[in-house]
Amino acid sequence: MKKTRLTTVLAMAAVAPFALTACAGGGGGGGTGGGSEGGDVSSLSILDYYNNEPDKSLVQETLDACATELGVTLERETVPGKDLIQKVLQRSSSKTLPDVLMLDNPDVQEIAATGGLSPLSEYDVDTSGFSEGILEAATYEGEVYGLAPAVNTLALFYNTEVLAAAGIEPPETWEELKTAAAALTTGEQYGLALSAIATYEGSWQFLPFMWTNGGDETELDSPEVAEGLQLYKDLLDEGSMSSSVINWSQGDAKDQFVAGKAAMMINGPWQIPSLNENPDVTWDVVQVPVNEEGQTPVAPLGGEVWTVPVTGDDARQAKAAEMVECISSDENQLALAEARYLVPTRTELADEYVERVPSMAAFTEQVANARSRTGQLGEEWPEAATTIYTAIQLVLTGQATPEEAFEQAAQG
Amino acid sequence: MSTTMSSTGTPDAGQPQTDEPRRSTPPAHPRRGRFSREAVTKVMFVVPAAIYLVLFFGYPVVKNVTMSLQEYTTRTFFTGEAPWVGLANYATVVGSQLFGPAMLNTALFTIGSILGQFVIGLALASFFKRRFPLNGFLRSMLLLPWLLPLIVASATWRSILDQDSGILNRFLEGVGLIQEPVPWLTSPSVALIAVILVNIWVGIPFNVTLLYSGLQDIPEELYEAGAMDGATGWKAFWHITWPNLRPVVSVVLVLGVVYTIKVLDIILGLTNGGPANSTQTLSIRSYQESFVNFEFGVGAAYSNILILISLLFAIIYLRANRRAVDE
Numbered sequence: 001m002k003k004t005r006l007t008t009v010l011a012m013a014a015v016a017p018f019a020l021t022a023c024a025g026g027g028g029g030g031g032t033g034g035g036s037e038g039g040d041v042s043s044l045s046i047l048d049y050y051n052n053e054p055d056k057s058l059v060q061e062t063l064d065a066c067a068t069e070l071g072v073t074l075e076r077e078t079v080p081g082k083d084l085i086q087k088v089l090q091r092s093s094s095k096t097l098p099d100v101l102m103l104d105n106p107d108v109q110e111i112a113a114t115g116g117l118s119p120l121s122e123y124d125v126d127t128s129g130f131s132e133g134i135l136e137a138a139t140y141e142g143e144v145y146g147l148a149p150a151v152n153t154l155a156l157f158y159n160t161e162v163l164a165a166a167g168i169e170p171p172e173t174w175e176e177l178k179t180a181a182a183a184l185t186t187g188e189q190y191g192l193a194l195s196a197i198a199t200y201e202g203s204w205q206f207l208p209f210m211w212t213n214g215g216d217e218t219e220l221d222s223p224e225v226a227e228g229l230q231l232y233k234d235l236l237d238e239g240s241m242s243s244s245v246i247n248w249s250q251g252d253a254k255d256q257f258v259a260g261k262a263a264m265m266i267n268g269p270w271q272i273p274s275l276n277e278n279p280d281v282t283w284d285v286v287q288v289p290v291n292e293e294g295q296t297p298v299a300p301l302g303g304e305v306w307t308v309p310v311t312g313d314d315a316r317q318a319k320a321a322e323m324v325e326c327i328s329s330d331e332n333q334l335a336l337a338e339a340r341y342l343v344p345t346r347t348e349l350a351d352e353y354v355e356r357v358p359s360m361a362a363f364t365e366q367v368a369n370a371r372s373r374t375g376q377l378g379e380e381w382p383e384a385a386t387t388i389y390t391a392i393q394l395v396l397t398g399q400a401t402p403e404e405a406f407e408q409a410a411q412g
Numbered sequence: 413m414s415t416t417m418s419s420t421g422t423p424d425a426g427q428p429q430t431d432e433p434r435r436s437t438p439p440a441h442p443r444r445g446r447f448s449r450e451a452v453t454k455v456m457f458v459v460p461a462a463i464y465l466v467l468f469f470g471y472p473v474v475k476n477v478t479m480s481l482q483e484y485t486t487r488t489f490f491t492g493e494a495p496w497v498g499l500a501n502y503a504t505v506v507g508s509q510l511f512g513p514a515m516l517n518t519a520l521f522t523i524g525s526i527l528g529q530f531v532i533g534l535a536l537a538s539f540f541k542r543r544f545p546l547n548g549f550l551r552s553m554l555l556l557p558w559l560l561p562l563i564v565a566s567a568t569w570r571s572i573l574d575q576d577s578g579i580l581n582r583f584l585e586g587v588g589l590i591q592e593p594v595p596w597l598t599s600p601s602v603a604l605i606a607v608i609l610v611n612i613w614v615g616i617p618f619n620v621t622l623l624y625s626g627l628q629d630i631p632e633e634l635y636e637a638g639a640m641d642g643a644t645g646w647k648a649f650w651h652i653t654w655p656n657l658r659p660v661v662s663v664v665l666v667l668g669v670v671y672t673i674k675v676l677d678i679i680l681g682l683t684n685g686g687p688a689n690s691t692q693t694l695s696i697r698s699y700q701e702s703f704v705n706f707e708f709g710v711g712a713a714y715s716n717i718l719i720l721i722s723l724l725f726a727i728i729y730l731r732a733n734r735r736a737v738d739e
Contacts, residue, residue: 085486085706086703089489090489092489093490093492110480110486111486113486113487113488114487114491115490139732186574188577198683198685198686198687198689200704242575244574244575244597246686246687246688247598247683260577261577298507384704390689393687394688397598397600397687397690399688408432411509
């Protein structure tokens with residue numbers, strides 16, 4: 001009897017590793033196990049953060065179209081935006097990364113640096129023709145790790161009715177912006193709304209001013225950046241902007257605009273669907289004003305990049321790369337951009353797109369010159385972004401002058 | 413608190429029923445066998461609680477301590493490699509410009525919140541001791557802040573405290589208390605006060621509930637006897653209520669400190685640590701280092717400092733509790 005027990009234990013011990021590796025293998029394929037053995041991939045798992053309608057369904061349409069084209073079924077999981085990175089980190093430590101992973105573009109380099117993503121050059125994915133900014137965001141140590149079908153950026157929205165009534169043209173320079181905002185501030189209505197909150201959102205909204213004026217995140221204590229801060233401060237001091245902006249998200253800025261409490265706002269095209277829900281508010285968009293005439297407005301590039309995580313299964317990864325390529329095909333770029341008010345990333349599609357959606361002209365032009373946040377600093381970007389929003393807050397609360405703000409903020 | 417809950421909770425898990433009839437049967441088993449069976453039973457009672465403790469308290473604490481001694485970044489999650497860096501993370505924490513203000517804000521936030529919660533809580537508890545119509549209904553209404561998810565509460569308060577259109581400023585202006593709107597969440601000198609006020613509102617139900625039950629435990633005869641000797645109103649409160657309530661008070665205060673010192677969601681929801689870092693506390697720093705900057709080692713160091721401080725108060729609580737039991 002003793003002997004049999006011993007053999008049982010031994011047998012179990014011998015089998016255990018197989019059971020464990022079987023789990024790990026299944027997990028490596030994103031827990032799908034859809035008959036992926038032998039290179040014939042029949043399903044792909046996808047993780048993204050489009051968890052709200054209408055984006056969720058609009059993206060699903062593109063994904064479905066690509067799945068049909070590739071002859072695979074999809075297992076898609078969507079999580080709230082702020083949970084995505086935590087989810088990705090958890091899944092990389094448990095080796096259950098999905099086959100196709102969507103990442104916000106400033107996060108791509110951070111995740112690529114962990115070794116969790118595979119470069120698209122391994123699968124001969126054609127990355128030519130894409131706008132430089134978005135490729136820059138998706139590039140880590142010379143390799144492109146993902147593609148974005150369509151992107152967004154920031155511009156100046158204005159209430160056409162209010163500006164027309166006041167006889168004011170949409171501002172093109174900072175001076176005009178200040179004059180216009182002051183003139184448009186009456187009663188309950190401020191001239192301008194923007195987000196200067198103590199999160200990356202606040203930093204992102206400041207970038208058009210900083211970059212357009214020649215400022216750079218590698219040299220935050222330069223006079224060009226300080227001038228941008230001075231503009232914020234002037235707008236606040238003149239009462240053209242609520243002092244609550246330091247607590248406003250971009251959604252809050254949009255709410256103020258819709259409620260008629262702001263005549264203009266800095267915001268992105270993703271607000272257009274909810275603006276359209278309020279037909280009383282008539283609006284239009286121009287590029288973000290520049291400091292001096294002749295400067296080119298440079299805004300930050302927003303949007304999500306589709307990547308291929310390292311799951312350890314070559315066949316699946318190759319299929320996933322095809323998926324990523326398909327999502328960014330010309331046809332899908334135009335469809336996604338049109339449905340979600342974004343701008344296609346292939347530069348040659350711009351003209352065709354503006355023809356189809358004239359209201360996106362200002363954004364399309366803005367995107368052509370847009371920069372990625374991580375292009376210069378890569379993984380160091382979060383640190384710079386923290387310094388930027390801290391400096392903005394110090395200036396707007398009167399704790400520091402624009403000249404000394406960055407030095408003070410950088411010490412945090 | 414959860415430790416006592418788990419250890420009293422686990423024996424209900426079916427074990428006693430199967431054991432009871434056997435013990436009542438005549439001593440058919442040899443003495444030694446029964447002894448060991450009893451010992452096994454005893455151990456079995458402890459095992460679930462012990463496993464629970466090790467899994468859900470031991471592991472996270474140990475993990476947190478080791479993490480704070482490592483360079484634990486996003487890379488670690490994929491490669492599993494986290495080089496040991498000794499106390500470097502703690503040096504980063506203490507050397508940070510925000511450490512001093514965060515410590516001070518944590519102290520101010522905790523003391524301010526506890527003071528407000530306790531005084532208002534005690535006043536309300538004494539008030540509800542009286543008999544009046546709708547007493548029970550009002551008392552249960554008072555628990556509402558507790559039922560509301562904190563993130564919902566803080567979003568609501570954010571709009572209440574809005575400088576331009578917030579209902580609080582509108583009200584204060586309406587009744588003529590203020591001329592200019594108060595920059596509740598937008599001025600670095602006011603924001604911490606605003607955050608404390610909201611946290612007081614959140615903590616009142618906890619204080620009222622515990623203090624009210626403490627008040628119920630004071631025998632009515634004491635007041636009757638006191639009244640004969642002329643101790644009524646404030647005198648009765650100081651000489652009868654307060655001394656009898658002391659054990660409950662110490663429990664309420666110490667638990668309050670432990671709960672308040674780690675408050676995260678309310679501050680995140682209201683100010684996110686701003687404006688201009690004026691509402692940074694240790695827990696906000698820990699959260700931001702870990703989940704915004706992805707410096708998990710530094711974040712863990714912050715939270716360990718927080719744990720140490722809480723531990724100090726937990727020890728005070730245990731001692732106070734033991735004394736209360738001895739009495």
